[in-house]
Amino acid sequence: MRITRFLDMSGAIKLGIERNDAQAEILQGELFGDLISTGTLVEIKKRLAPLHPVNIFCIGLNYQDHADETGKSIAKNPIIFMIPTSAVTGPEEAIKLPVCCTRGPEVDYEAELAVIIGKAARDVSEAEALDYVYGYCCANDVSARRWQKHGGGGQFTKGKGFDTFSPLGPVLVTADEIGDPQNLSVRCFVNGELRQDGNTRDMIFPVARLIHLMSQDTTLLPGTVILTGTPSGVGVARKPSQFLADGDQVTISIEHIGELTNPVINAIEQ
Numbered sequence: 551m552r553i554t555r556f557l558d559m560s561g562a563i564k565l566g567i568e569r570n571d572a573q574a575e576i577l578q579g580e581l582f583g584d585l586i587s588t589g590t591l592v593e594i595k596k597r598l599a600p601l602h603p604v605n606i607f608c609i610g611l612n613y614q615d616h617a618d619e620t621g622k623s624i625a626k627n628p629i630i631f632m633i634p635t636s637a638v639t640g641p642e643e644a645i646k647l648p649v650c651c652t653r654g655p656e657v658d659y660e661a662e663l664a665v666i667i668g669k670a671a672r673d674v675s676e677a678e679a680l681d682y683v684y685g686y687c688c689a690n691d692v693s694a695r696r697w698q699k700h701g702g703g704g705q706f707t708k709g710k711g712f713d714t715f716s717p718l719g720p721v722l723v724t725a726d727e728i729g730d731p732q733n734l735s736v737r738c739f740v741n742g743e744l745r746q747d748g749n750t751r752d753m754i755f756p757v758a759r760l761i762h763l764m765s766q767d768t769t770l771l772p773g774t775v776i777l778t779g780t781p782s783g784v785g786v787a788r789k790p791s792q793f794l795a796d797g798d799q800v801t802i803s804i805e806h807i808g809e810l811t812n813p814v815i816n817a818i819e820q
Contacts, residue, residue: 612753
């Protein structure tokens with residue numbers, strides 16, 4: 551099922567089954583509970599992020615080629631950090647370049663597969679881990695590199711947690727439609743130019759192992775989102791570096807899920 555969360559023509563938030571770019575079949579119920587199709591087809595006024603996460607966990611350096619391009623060694627365990635849920639934004643919503651990024655361009659893109667946990671997962675075995683996945687969507691782990699490296703005392707949260715820095719979408723594709731999450735192409739385009747071109751088979755820690763390791767003595771609640779890392783091609787590693795600028799458009803494309811597109815604008819100081 552391809553679940554879209556959207557505003558209908560009256561401005562009400564709805565869940566539906568995506569039927570085309572402009573219409574959805576209304577669903578009754580809640581995510582992670584019973585969802586029943588009403589059979590009613592309605593117009594989509596505006597797509598929203600497919601869920602508002604309860605937590606967002608991110609994985610750093612989970613593709614060998616990305617570690618290589620940044621000159622970092624691979625850790626024995628996943629690099630795990632969190633970002634605030636206030637960073638979430640939806641399809642076609644603007645990524646805002648922060649006013650506090652005052653020392654020149656530094657905002658970067660990162661195409662990532664997002665995993666959505668559907669039931670409480672604690673001490674889950676790797677063999678059973680995918681049974682706890684409700685679905686998947688595209689994600690852009692937008693990153694202010696100076697803040698990430700130098701502005702947060704060595705922690706990533708600030709540099710990756712600004713408002714609008716976590717676009718999710720365009721839909722939530724349920725796990726049964728994806729099957730094996732370790733064979734999906736992951737791409738990023740900036741203004742139509744291909745910048746990243748990877749595949750989830752190249753993850754150092756695959757999805758099932760991530761869930762197993764992250765759930766040790768820790769409950770991953772329904773609605774938890776895991777951003778699983780990005781392949782090579784990020785702007786900071788290009789020669790010369792190519793950061794996002796006002797007027798750019800970023801598209802994250804993941805096989806069997808779709809395309810998540812967001813414009814980039816300068817934030818206006820209040």
